[in-house]
Amino acid sequence: MNLTTVRDLYRDREKYVGQTVKVGGWLRNIRDSKTFGFLVMNDGSCFSTLQVVYTDQLENFSDISRLNVGASVIVKGTLVETPKAKQPFEIQAEEVVIEGTSMPDYPLQPKRHTFEYLRTIPHLRARTNTFQAVFRVRSLIAYAIHKFFQEQGFVYVHTPLITGSDCEGAGEMFQVTTMDLNNIPKTEDGQVDYKKDFFGKPTNLTVSGQLNGETYAMAFRNIYTFGPTFRAENSNTTRHAAEFWMIEPEMAFADLEDNMNMAEAMIKYIIQYVLENAPEEMAFFNQFVDKGLLDRLNHVATSQFAHVTYTEAVDILMKNNDKFDYKVSWGVDLQTEHERYLTEQVFKRPVFVTDYPKEIKAFYMKLNDDNKTVAAMDLLVPGIGEIIGGSQREDDYDKLAARMDELGLNREDYDFYLDLRRYGSVYHSGYGLGFERCVMYLTGMSNIRDVLPFPRTVNNCEL
Amino acid sequence: MNLTTVRDLYRDREKYVGQTVKVGGWLRNIRDSKTFGFLVMNDGSCFSTLQVVYTDQLENFSDISRLNVGASVIVKGTLVETPKAKQPFEIQAEEVVIEGTSMPDYPLQPKRHTFEYLRTIPHLRARTNTFQAVFRVRSLIAYAIHKFFQEQGFVYVHTPLITGSDCEGAGEMFQVTTMDLNNIPKTEDGQVDYKKDFFGKPTNLTVSGQLNGETYAMAFRNIYTFGPTFRAENSNTTRHAAEFWMIEPEMAFADLEDNMNMAEAMIKYIIQYVLENAPEEMAFFNQFVDKGLLDRLNHVATSQFAHVTYTEAVDILMKNNDKFDYKVSWGVDLQTEHERYLTEQVFKRPVFVTDYPKEIKAFYMKLNDDNKTVAAMDLLVPGIGEIIGGSQREDDYDKLAARMDELGLNREDYDFYLDLRRYGSVYHSGYGLGFERCVMYLTGMSNIRDVLPFPRTVNNCEL
Numbered sequence: 020m021n022l023t024t025v026r027d028l029y030r031d032r033e034k035y036v037g038q039t040v041k042v043g044g045w046l047r048n049i050r051d052s053k054t055f056g057f058l059v060m061n062d063g064s065c066f067s068t069l070q071v072v073y074t075d076q077l078e079n080f081s082d083i084s085r086l087n088v089g090a091s092v093i094v095k096g097t098l099v100e101t102p103k104a105k106q107p108f109e110i111q112a113e114e115v116v117i118e119g120t121s122m123p124d125y126p127l128q129p130k131r132h133t134f135e136y137l138r139t140i141p142h143l144r145a146r147t148n149t150f151q152a153v154f155r156v157r158s159l160i161a162y163a164i165h166k167f168f169q170e171q172g173f174v175y176v177h178t179p180l181i182t183g184s185d186c187e188g189a190g191e192m193f194q195v196t197t198m199d200l201n202n203i204p205k206t207e208d209g210q211v212d213y214k215k216d217f218f219g220k221p222t223n224l225t226v227s228g229q230l231n232g233e234t235y236a237m238a239f240r241n242i243y244t245f246g247p248t249f250r251a252e253n254s255n256t257t258r259h260a261a262e263f264w265m266i267e268p269e270m271a272f273a274d275l276e277d278n279m280n281m282a283e284a285m286i287k288y289i290i291q292y293v294l295e296n297a298p299e300e301m302a303f304f305n306q307f308v309d310k311g312l313l314d315r316l317n318h319v320a321t322s323q324f325a326h327v328t329y330t331e332a333v334d335i336l337m338k339n340n341d342k343f344d345y346k347v348s349w350g351v352d353l354q355t356e357h358e359r360y361l362t363e364q365v366f367k368r369p370v371f372v373t374d375y376p377k378e379i380k381a382f383y384m385k386l387n388d389d390n391k392t393v394a395a396m397d398l399l400v401p402g403i404g405e406i407i408g409g410s411q412r413e414d415d416y417d418k419l420a421a422r423m424d425e426l427g428l429n430r431e432d433y434d435f436y437l438d439l440r441r442y443g444s445v446y447h448s449g450y451g452l453g454f455e456r457c458v459m460y461l462t463g464m465s466n467i468r469d470v471l472p473f474p475r476t477v478n479n480c481e482l
Numbered sequence: 483m484n485l486t487t488v489r490d491l492y493r494d495r496e497k498y499v500g501q502t503v504k505v506g507g508w509l510r511n512i513r514d515s516k517t518f519g520f521l522v523m524n525d526g527s528c529f530s531t532l533q534v535v536y537t538d539q540l541e542n543f544s545d546i547s548r549l550n551v552g553a554s555v556i557v558k559g560t561l562v563e564t565p566k567a568k569q570p571f572e573i574q575a576e577e578v579v580i581e582g583t584s585m586p587d588y589p590l591q592p593k594r595h596t597f598e599y600l601r602t603i604p605h606l607r608a609r610t611n612t613f614q615a616v617f618r619v620r621s622l623i624a625y626a627i628h629k630f631f632q633e634q635g636f637v638y639v640h641t642p643l644i645t646g647s648d649c650e651g652a653g654e655m656f657q658v659t660t661m662d663l664n665n666i667p668k669t670e671d672g673q674v675d676y677k678k679d680f681f682g683k684p685t686n687l688t689v690s691g692q693l694n695g696e697t698y699a700m701a702f703r704n705i706y707t708f709g710p711t712f713r714a715e716n717s718n719t720t721r722h723a724a725e726f727w728m729i730e731p732e733m734a735f736a737d738l739e740d741n742m743n744m745a746e747a748m749i750k751y752i753i754q755y756v757l758e759n760a761p762e763e764m765a766f767f768n769q770f771v772d773k774g775l776l777d778r779l780n781h782v783a784t785s786q787f788a789h790v791t792y793t794e795a796v797d798i799l800m801k802n803n804d805k806f807d808y809k810v811s812w813g814v815d816l817q818t819e820h821e822r823y824l825t826e827q828v829f830k831r832p833v834f835v836t837d838y839p840k841e842i843k844a845f846y847m848k849l850n851d852d853n854k855t856v857a858a859m860d861l862l863v864p865g866i867g868e869i870i871g872g873s874q875r876e877d878d879y880d881k882l883a884a885r886m887d888e889l890g891l892n893r894e895d896y897d898f899y900l901d902l903r904r905y906g907s908v909y910h911s912g913y914g915l916g917f918e919r920c921v922m923y924l925t926g927m928s929n930i931r932d933v934l935p936f937p938r939t940v941n942n943c944e945l
Binding site (some may be wrong): 032091145210 | 528583584587589609621637640643644658659666673674686693697701714832906941
């Protein structure tokens with residue numbers, strides 16, 4: 020007899036009531052008295068648990084009663100509705116097969132554990148309510164993103180992880196090598212001999228797939244990437260991890276406005292998808308993790324996002340400089356405190372800030388006619404600050420090359436990128452969505468370590 | 483006026499015929515005479531091209547006629563059916579805006595280029611018919627895999643890329659470091675001082691997410707990974723890349739048979755999805771890349787996969803040892819020539835080979851009652867050989883620990899993995915699908931370098 024999942028029981032309840040079913044799962048709780056007992060099981064297929072009643076009619080009654088939390092069992096019995104109880108139904112067991120016992124030192128006892136403690140057991144924490152909810156929602160968000168882009172004909176591109184180039188000169192990178200660090204091959208003049216390394220040259224882990232992605236947008240028009248990216252920043256914050264996932268759509272024949280429209284539609288689509296497909300998990304977050312979460316998300320899903328230029332935003336912020344640790348003036352990069360003030364206090368909804376000074380943005384962003392600002396956009400959301408950063412790309416060969424020269428970038432390193440402006444250049448735009456920030460935004464979780472299954476941060480690379 | 487895509491024109495042809503539309507794209511070909519000309523455009527939204535007729539009524543007629551292949555244009559005109567021509571419709575242009583010119587040295591001229599040549603221009607090759615088809619199908623396969631698992635409630639897990647452990651001791655790995663290779667910090671006794679490295683210990687790029695995946699299967703029952711994996715093997719073959727993508731589902735309460743059923747259903751689902759969603763691309767492969775492709779895939783999609791034990795397979799192969807470079811006997815690992823013989827000559831369809839000698843399989847595979855073989859399965863398919871490898875996992879703590887001791891694995895390194903057998907162990911199974919092999923199988927492409935957007939192999943890490 021095949022196992023039925025708890026999810027199936029909830030979904031097709033009418034089909035199963037009164038029937039004999041067989042369910043496998045793990046014990047979250049056990050209560051027993053002399054002649055009968057209750058098992059609370061979770062099988063991971065859905066957030067809800069399943070209650071099982073067993074009695075001393077079972078020959079292994081005492082073995083069952085001696086089980087510890089975390090043990091796995093396969094229960095066969097009749098599904099019975101329980102209109103007066105908290106749960107809608109339970110199983111009256113005819114058979115309880117003990118599949119795997121659990122030790123009394125099981126690290127997840129039926130009590131509240133701190134997130135800090137749970138971070139020390141990344142291989143077990145997904146068995147708790149909070150992390151069941153986080154990682155199911157994470158999975159659903161990932162799928163919603165694929166679904167959103169695929170339904171519009173975007174091509175999913177796997178840009179490379181190991182790379183010989185430093186995309187935006189975006190700071191500290193991890194080096195990848197097969198050389199023996201105890202015995203580094205050296206050239207005659209005493210330098211590292213990269214000809215002896217696997218790729219015959221120095222290589223790093225990517226910080227962005229964008230430039231590669233652009234080459235594919237010039238072939239497929241609309242593409243997106245969804246893959247891991249890496250930053251070797253020595254920062255120990257609740258928002259930074261050394262390894263994280265990023266989504267980078269890139270669209271040909273799309274200007275900054277098209278870009279913002281796509282970003283707004285995507286965010287709304289994701290929210291809608293998760294609210295529809297994980298109602299229990301979202302209710303749990305709303306109750307236990309972040310009290311206004313559902314109101315906020317519903318509000319975002321139905322409101323028009325605001326738009327403000329960087330210059331206008333700076334005007335607003337300067338009038339409130341007394342509220343900030345870092346004072347604002349035209350030309351400075353906005354800090355999280357400023358971003359949150361704009362989206363939470365001023366606009367009270369997600370807001371696109373556009374047209375930043377070129378000096379604080381990347382070389383590939385399209386220069387505006389004022390020669391001072393670039394066609395960039397950041398999307399700020401309440402509770403987080405920046406969640407998306409993007410721009411229209413410079414599609415004029417001469418302007419791009421000049422900007423690279425200004426910044427001291429070596430044209431030869433970007434020959435492939437300049438080629439896109441040599442052969443059929445078109446106006447195009449794209450943005451990057453930090454996946455973990457998106458998960459934090461939708462779950463209300465406040466530490467990036469709690470939305471990554473196995474987080475990597477400074478001095479932390481467990482499992 | 484918004485741009486319409488070529489894909490929309492083909493999909494909703496009746497809606498657009500007789501209407502004025504605006505389409506942006508890149509020129510694949512130009513033919514001009516004194517008073518009129520034809521542009522063949524592709525906009526990347528679909529495989530088909532769009533023909534545009536322009537005449538000397540346009541004031542930039544001569545500029546258009548001077549365009550090179552690869553140039554980008556935005557055409558406005560009336561969509562007209564052309565019942566007598568090869569293509570179903572064309573656009574009679576009222577306006578052709580030149581968006582970006584192309585140089586006469588454009589590397590993709592309208593002639594046949596070799597795959598070898600195209601590999602030298604990875605940033606442009608996706609603009610050719612073959613690579614348009616390959617990378618659109620690659621994207622569709624990726625989505626089909628997500629769709630297949632999500633529809634069955636599997637949770638998508640992002641297992642880590644940077645790892646402190648060597649999963650199966652699976653051979654050569656890439657090391658990840660932030661130390662200055664010209665100046666490696668050393669301890670007092672002259673060894674590399676990994677305390678000074680980013681994570682405070684040696685770290686590598688993952689070769690498999692399986693062990694991490696198992697921890698999540700014990701929480702969610704059914705999970706899958708889909709992410710990059712790395713092998714620093716110094717092998718220069720048409721089937722190996724240093725960076726490739728892998729799908730690794732893992733299922734609790736699933737034995738070897740459940741595992742094979744899932745793998746078979748998945749392969750059939752993917753084939754069906756691609757045949758339905760990329761009929762033009764698949765017809766192209768069938769005509770120009772791999773003649774019997776469609777017949778073979780249709781056959782696979784509708785036939786039951788065969789099953790044979792390793793021991794039976796070896797009996798069959800030994801009778802044909804004269805055909806092989808490597809002779810077969812019980813205990814040896816099967817080579818591609820043997821695998822292909824089994825699937826192509828003997829069974830003439832995909833075949834699962836099961837129950838391999840434990841010595842040639844990984845430590846975590848479940849020991850069979852014969853104490854000699856393990857509950858492993860490899861799926862072999864015509865034209866490729868092994869495409870999937872999987873097993874039921876050893877869920878018995880004592881047997882697993884004993885096997886690890888036999889192989890000299892350090893129990894402490896696998897404490898998290900042993901914990902899964904301490905706390906509610908259940909029978910469980912999983913497999914790995916090499917994504918690029920899957921793409922090769924479905925497209926008929928014979929070199930892994932031609933199914934990866936930016937392939938990484940020994941001495942090759944371009945872009």
